[in-house]
Amino acid sequence: MTEVPATEIAVTGETEYTITVGRDILDRVPAALGERVAKVLIVHTPTVGKIASELRESLQSRFQQVLLAEVPDAEAAKRVEVAAFCWQIMGQADFTRTDAVIGLGGGAVTDLAGFVAATWLRGVRLVQIPTTVLGMVDAAVGGKTGINTTEGKNLVGAFYAPAAVLCDLSLLETLPRNELLAGMAEVAKCGFIAEPEILDILEADVARATDPGTPEFRRLVELAIGVKARVVSEDFKEGGLREILNYGHTLGHAIEHAERYQWRHGVAISIGMMYAAELGRMAGSLSDEAVERHRRILSSLTLPLSYPAGRWAGLLATMQRDKKARAGMLRFIVLDDIAKPRVLAGTDESVLQFAYQEIAQ
Ligand SMILES: NC(=O)c1ccc[n+]([C@@H]2O[C@H](COP(=O)([O-])OP(=O)(O)OC[C@H]3O[C@@H](n4cnc5c(N)ncnc54)[C@H](O)[C@@H]3O)[C@@H](O)[C@H]2O)c1
Ligand SMILES: O=C(O)C(=O)C[C@@H](O)[C@H](O)[C@H](O)COP(=O)(O)O
Numbered sequence: 001m002t003e004v005p006a007t008e009i010a011v012t013g014e015t016e017y018t019i020t021v022g023r024d025i026l027d028r029v030p031a032a033l034g035e036r037v038a039k040v041l042i043v044h045t046p047t048v049g050k051i052a053s054e055l056r057e058s059l060q061s062r063f064q065q066v067l068l069a070e071v072p073d074a075e076a077a078k079r080v081e082v083a084a085f086c087w088q089i090m091g092q093a094d095f096t097r098t099d100a101v102i103g104l105g106g107g108a109v110t111d112l113a114g115f116v117a118a119t120w121l122r123g124v125r126l127v128q129i130p131t132t133v134l135g136m137v138d139a140a141v142g143g144k145t146g147i148n149t150t151e152g153k154n155l156v157g158a159f160y161a162p163a164a165v166l167c168d169l170s171l172l173e174t175l176p177r178n179e180l181l182a183g184m185a186e187v188a189k190c191g192f193i194a195e196p197e198i199l200d201i202l203e204a205d206v207a208r209a210t211d212p213g214t215p216e217f218r219r220l221v222e223l224a225i226g227v228k229a230r231v232v233s234e235d236f237k238e239g240g241l242r243e244i245l246n247y248g249h250t251l252g253h254a255i256e257h258a259e260r261y262q263w264r265h266g267v268a269i270s271i272g273m274m275y276a277a278e279l280g281r282m283a284g285s286l287s288d289e290a291v292e293r294h295r296r297i298l299s300s301l302t303l304p305l306s307y308p309a310g311r312w313a314g315l316l317a318t319m320q321r322d323k324k325a326r327a328g329m330l331r332f333i334v335l336d337d338i339a340k341p342r343v344l345a346g347t348d349e350s351v352l353q354f355a356y357q358e359i360a361q
């Protein structure tokens with residue numbers, strides 16, 4: 001097979017860094033860390049422990065100290081106690097402002113590692129190495145970092161730019177299929193809000209589109225990162241435009257909370273997008289065909305489209321804490337058409353509930 005060169009996607013504007021997509025690119029980590037760094041903390045889950053140990057081995061001759069912080073898997077990593085565990089390791093190793101953190105893992109780990117890097121000494125160098133599709137196309141690439149609290153998802157965090165992001169597609173070889181498909185929800189999201197080519201590729205041949213060895217898959221990853229990079233370059237701290245990346249997340253985050261964070265993020269967001277599509281049809285101008293397109297694409301990825309009918313009141317209460325809400329008023333991202341997102345605010349609660357009935361089982 002001919003070697004495809006790595007692709008570099010730039011984030012510019014308020015903050016500048018490069019996202020590299022390719023295969024077997026971890027030899028770029030020392031350059032990403034830079035000359036000034038002496039100590040490195042690699043934050044990772046047990047599921048990628050082997051990669052973490054190999055990475056540590058490869059860095060040890062170049063840096064004064066390379067430490068591992070193995071954290072609990074998935075959402076259990078995004079807790080203040082786990083951040084404190086990482087701070088403790090850094091404190092005991094006398095980490096200074098010229099030292100660095102590497103986030104190696106899925107979106108939960110890169111969110112945590114980013115938050116630890118943002119808060120240690122008010123900010124140390126951060127290199128993100130996502131190992132899930134979702135991390136590569138979304139969580140690790142946009143500078144949103146954070147942890148959950150009992151009250152809700154990502155309620156504590158910081159906007160903090162990485163120095164570099166390395167998306168090494170060869171790391172996806174061990175990723176379970178259901179995780180890969182959950183990550184495709186965020187890829188589809190980028191298609192719905194901004195990049196119809198993504199939807200065309202998914203519709204043309206979903207098997208090839210979800211096979212990490214195909215050019216179609218790589219194209220999807222690069223297109224989705226391109227959407228995120230363009231939006232983040234224009235609005236890093238979510239003053240406005242960036243809210244479009246939250247398509248499907250108002251209800252999706254409430255579902256994750258209701259499910260006590262046992263559901264995959266992408267799975268909850270799939271239902272959230274179906275809800276947002278119904279809301280776009282009822283309160284806006286989204287066509288029946290565009291709503292059907294959501295249904296077809298998400299179900300071709302074997303993602304769920306509905307949620308139990310009796311849960312509305314609890315979900316509504318959780319949605320009040322959504323970061324997009326203003327003065328108690330819920331705001332949703334909806335579409336007027338594919339690739340035409342906008343904010344929907346002040347919608348009557350009966351309309352919100354009516355749209356929910358459309359996706360309720
Ligand atoms: N910061 C952002 O902008 C942003 C964007 C989207 C999602 N997120 C967050 O990302 C999280 C979801 O990320 P996720 O879907 O990657 O979930 P995850 O981090 O929980 O990873 C999913 C599972 O895959 C395992 N895994 C990871 N890489 C693997 C590999 N290469 N081989 C085998 N197993 C592997 C993990 O251990 C975990 O069990 C959520 O917390 C979500 O809120 C953040
Ligand atoms: O990058 C963004 O901005 C997003 O909204 C991307 C989302 O996919 C992601 O799940 C993000 O973590 C949600 O952020 P939040 O601000 O709603 O917590």
Ligand SMILES: [Zn+2]
Pocket residue numbers: 138186249265269
């Ligand atoms: Zn998301």
